[in-house]
Structure formats: structure tokens, C-alpha cells
Amino acid sequence: MAYLVMAFSLFLAGLVQATPWLAIAKPPALLGVVLYYALVRGRRPMLVAAGAGGFIQDALGMSPIGYSSVCFALIGLIVNHFRNLLFTSRVVTHIVIGAVAAGAGALCLGLLLSGGGYVPIDSTLFLSRILATTALGAITVPLIYRFVDFLHGRLGASGNAMS
Amino acid sequence: MRVRGFIVWLLVIVSLVGILSLGDGTSGRLKSIVREAFAPVQHLVAGGVRSTRENITAVRNIGDVMAQNERLEAELVQLRNDVLTLKSLEQENIQLRDQLLYEDRSDRELVSCEVIARDVTGWWQTVRLGKGYLSNIDKDMAVITPEGLIGKTVESTPKTADVLLVSDPNCRVSVQIARTGTYGVLSGLGVPEGGRVVCRMSFISKRAKIRQGDTVVTSGLGGIFPQGLMVGYVESVALDAIGLAQQARVIVRSELSALTHAFVVVEAEDPVDELLRRRAAEVQEE
Numbered sequence: 001m002a003y004l005v006m007a008f009s010l011f012l013a014g015l016v017q018a019t020p021w022l023a024i025a026k027p028p029a030l031l032g033v034v035l036y037y038a039l040v041r042g043r044r045p046m047l048v049a050a051g052a053g054g055f056i057q058d059a060l061g062m063s064p065i066g067y068s069s070v071c072f073a074l075i076g077l078i079v080n081h082f083r084n085l086l087f088t089s090r091v092v093t094h095i096v097i098g099a100v101a102a103g104a105g106a107l108c109l110g111l112l113l114s115g116g117g118y119v120p121i122d123s124t125l126f127l128s129r130i131l132a133t134t135a136l137g138a139i140t141v142p143l144i145y146r147f148v149d150f151l152h153g154r155l156g157a158s159g160n161a162m163s
Numbered sequence: 164m165r166v167r168g169f170i171v172w173l174l175v176i177v178s179l180v181g182i183l184s185l186g187d188g189t190s191g192r193l194k195s196i197v198r199e200a201f202a203p204v205q206h207l208v209a210g211g212v213r214s215t216r217e218n219i220t221a222v223r224n225i226g227d228v229m230a231q232n233e234r235l236e237a238e239l240v241q242l243r244n245d246v247l248t249l250k251s252l253e254q255e256n257i258q259l260r261d262q263l264l265y266e267d268r269s270d271r272e273l274v275s276c277e278v279i280a281r282d283v284t285g286w287w288q289t290v291r292l293g294k295g296y297l298s299n300i301d302k303d304m305a306v307i308t309p310e311g312l313i314g315k316t317v318e319s320t321p322k323t324a325d326v327l328l329v330s331d332p333n334c335r336v337s338v339q340i341a342r343t344g345t346y347g348v349l350s351g352l353g354v355p356e357g358g359r360v361v362c363r364m365s366f367i368s369k370r371a372k373i374r375q376g377d378t379v380v381t382s383g384l385g386g387i388f389p390q391g392l393m394v395g396y397v398e399s400v401a402l403d404a405i406g407l408a409q410q411a412r413v414i415v416r417s418e419l420s421a422l423t424h425a426f427v428v429v430e431a432e433d434p435v436d437e438l439l440r441r442r443a444a445e446v447q448e449e
Binding site for chain 2: 011014015017018019026030047055056057058059060061062063064065066067068069070073106109110113118119120122125128129132133
């Protein structure tokens, strides 16, 4: 059940991220789901969410499969490692972690894509995308966190079932 | 316990390397499966939001309906007159082509598609259409709106097709200035400026006299974009960094940020090609 909640959350996050009315700015909804598991659940469910979320992002987009999974997993591992030092249930934590992780995720993916020659290296474009994603991360991640937490709570899919 | 942990990490790394080195074919198939799974829901969401937005706009603009109706009636009369004139010109054109023994122009049809999604990462300027190769939409086909060119198809699954917009730096289009016939290559700048989509037209001859406001259309060179599709207009012209050619800033006429529908320009099936394809399929079946 817990993994079904994860799959459903990732599916919805994928839909939100691909919305046609958000022209250039992309809310990091899939990364938000990964961050929830990194903050609240164990390493294993976080890695599963990172792999699946990254796969959905790459499959729906133009990036080669695997690139986003690598970025999500790296960010998830770092957040998961330091989660004992954080007030994981505070909204401020979600805003800050959301902003930093979204910026870092955009930077990581951008570097991988430019390195692979998939997107042109343009410093202005690069910086503006990272800043925009950082801002959106601060807004999106707390909302996603609440949503996934609500689903887990309502459906009785506790974290114990995942670790 | 330590050995088990090491094996798990090793498996994770090996599978990650395996995924990262997937071939284009396998990767394309995997992407196709996910896109097809998302497409029906994306259709629903896109349709629902669009109709809600249209209803709200209709209620808000109810007072303008009479005035709009009058204007449209006048436009209809004008267009009917234009059609009559064009019909006689078409007839004349056919006769002249016959006399000059011109080859028949290939027929093109427009496939109307709904825009159901956009690129999820933000690193590309793409939109996803709700029709794919089951509707004869393939890779490398021009995509237009009534205002003009918006891009080309880059990937196609049975029921979806991805369009790389002209605003993306990776999208290059061979264009020409309609007034002078001067050629150039158009590429996107990536981000809109003040709500407008700006592109760069490069490799323009140094001697060409280009004015602000000149119309830019596709040249037909390169094989993807048919000739004469409206792209936009010139905002400014300057010499490039080396000083060997001119480059112009071009404002794209189509509204790329609010796309709801688009048309894919599909070449009509050549009867000979179709026959050969059918024969090849029959041989394969045998």
C-alpha cells in the first residue's frame, strides 16, 4: 500500500510538472516527492522514489533516461544523511530544503545535459533557470510534502511498511 | 551485514550504469510506454482546464458578443469576396502550370492536434501534442498555428508527438526575408523577452538591405519546413561579431506561451511509396 501511495504521488507530480500552462518555469514536483521520502522515510524508499521519479521525468521529457534519477538520488541521499539535524516537520525546513534541493537538482541536471551536449552552454540561460527553479522549489516542496503526508496518513500506509 | 550492504550498493551502481548506457531504441521504447500511459490523463486535464477557461472568458466577454458578431459578419463578406477572386486566380495558375509542364505540387494536409503537455525539466522548449504516428505524424514535420510556424516534431509515439519550438536554441530553421528573398538561419534564444519570443536570424548576406518590420518566412530549404510559412518579423539588424554577415532579431508571430492547439503539416501519401510499403510488409509477413 505504501508503495502504491508513492506511485500515485509520483504520477500526479509528473502530471503537474508537465502542465502546458507553465511555459518555462517548471515546479520541481517530482523532486518534492523524493524529498518527502528523504526527510520522513528511510533510505530505501527514498532511492526507489528517486529512481522512479527520475525515470518519469526523463521519459516525459527530452533528457536521456537515467540523468534525473542520478540527480534525485544524490540530493535525496544528502538530505537523508542530514535529516536527524533538521526539524523535519516544520514548514520552514520544507521551504529551505525545497529551494536548495531544487536549485541543486537543476544545476546537477543542467551540468549533465550540457556535458552530454544536449543543451547549449549559455551562462545567462543556465543561471536564470536555476534561480527560477530554486524559487519554485520553495513554493512547491512544502505543498507536495503536505500532500504525500496526507495520503500516507489517510490510507494508513505508514513508513514502517517501506523500510 | 556489511557484505550485504556492499552487494546492494554494487547492484544499485551497476543498474544505474546499465540504465545510463541504454541504446536509443530501448530508451525510445521505454519513453513511449510512459508517455502513452500519461497521455489519456493529460488529454483529460488539458481539455477540462481549457473548457473551464473558455467558459469563464465567454461569461466575462458577454457584452462584447454583439459587437464581435457584427465585426465577424463584415469579415465573412470580405473573405467570401477574396475566395471568389482567389478561385479565378487558382484556375489561371493551373492553366499556366499546365502550359509550362510544371510538376504537380505535393498535396499537404494539416492534422489538428491538442497541446497536452510541455517539457517537464524546463531545459528544452517543447510541447507535446495529443496525436502521434497513428495519425500519420512522424519525426521532422513542420508544426504551425494560424499565426505561423511554431516548430518541428522531434519524437513520435502512437498517440503523442513532441514538438521542438522555434524558441529553443536547438531548433534551426532555414528562412528568408519575404520582401527581398534573402536567406538566413533562424534559431531560438531560449527565453522570452518581455513576453515576446525572440529568435536570431544569422548568416544574412552583408549586402542585403533588410528593414525593421520585414516579414520572415520559411525558405523551404532543408526539407522539413515547406516554403512560405510565416515565422515573424524583423525587429533589428546588425553585423555579427566577426563582421562577415548580418544577423537580425526576429519576433515570432505565434504566441508560444499559450498554445492550446497546433497543426502538423503532413505530406500526403505518395501512391507509389504506399504500394511499395505494402509490398514490403507482405513480403515480411510471408
